[in-house]
């Protein structure tokens with residue numbers, strides 16, 4: 116395809132020229148049905164021609180407002196100029212050698228950046244992988260090697276990936292686990308702090324979780340506590356203040372490796388480099404992926420040197436882990452985050468979104484909770500006057516937004532959360548327009 120417009124210069128507008136999806140997308144959709152496994156879903160079956168800034172342009176010429184960033188990945192915007200330049204330069208030099216065979220500087224530079232940017236000023240090491248699930252699996256491997264213990268503690272509403280171990284660690288059955296078992300042993304799930312539903316303070320919710328660990332597993336058997344500082348797929352659940360610090364304190368006191376899964380919440384998404392910072396916690400290990408590399412597949416585990424170095428030589432790795440092109444993309448992406456101060460941009464998005472969503476809540480009565488941090492914001496949709504989930508309305512609002520050219524995502528254990536993950540480079544007029552479209556769909560569908 117030849118195009119004179121670089122994605123970063125795409126007109127930043129919502130533009131509908133056909134139904135969504137349009138005829139060209141529908142044509143490919145029918146080829147997809149014949150060629151692609153039915154097990155691979157799609158939120159909105161439009162086929163993309165270009166994307167950049169705050170828009171996704173489909174092959175029918177529709178320009179959609181992107182409130183999903185490909186699930187929190189293109190935080191710097193699609194085809195961000197520095198990412199494109201870094202990738203083009205690297206891909207012309209060499210595409211792969213395998214870091215475990217003959218190494219290259221980009222991998223080391225990304226690890227240095229991770230060690231510098233993650234919370235805590237202790238000595239750190241990092242290792243790179245391809246996906247978030249792989250990062251989580253490796254964090255568990257490292258914690259087990261270090262502690263010589265087996266048990267892994269995870270939380271209700273947690274999501275950690277789709278490999279066997281991470282499926283077992285993930286809470287929600289459909290669609291992630293159904294008919295895919297048996298799952299790996301020694302995974303124990305304990306209650307999360309979910310302020311909207313449990314009404315507990317952070318310390319009380321932590322006490323409940325810790326008591327379960329003590330009584331049902333035994334702290335001495337636990338290698339790792341793995342938790343998302345803000346539950347992503349679970350519905351952007353922000354634990355009550357004090358919950359995470361109490362868990363960290365318990366982990367430290369009992370020789371347990373505390374792992375923050377920041378695959379979704381990391382890299383400026385919440386208005387800080389990592390969501391752990393909002394509660395002032397210093398995890399022993401942090402897993403990263405999604406937003407790290409502007410859309411290229413890259414993931415990392417970063418943590419205390421003595422833990423990361425406890426693994427025997429050759430114990431960590433993978434053919435593609437820390438691929439040089441993905442590393443170049445990460446360096447371009449991190450430079451963009453620093454240069455454009457995307458943490459501030461995320462906080463601005465929060466400041467714009469929360470009052471607008473509150474207005475919708477007040478007008479319709481179907482939004483029970485507005486939560487999240489930075490550009491990781493969600494609403495929980497309920498039957499008016501209750502906290503009963505309304506998954507049908509949630510799906511209907513999402514679908515109506517899609518038809519109006521706004522890409523939104525759903526989430527939540529009960530399927531009743533609408534979540535917003537705009538690129539941090541989203542122009543403010545587009546964010547405003549997206550919120551207007553969202554409000555209109557809520558008003559039309561809630562009967563308000």
Ligand SMILES: *Cc1c(COP(=O)(O)O)cnc(C)c1O
Nearest residue numbers: 246247248274275276347378379
């Ligand atoms: C997406 C996600 C994962 C899995 O990442 P993949 O790259 O899809 O394997 C793990 N943990 C969290 C918190 C995630 O949001």
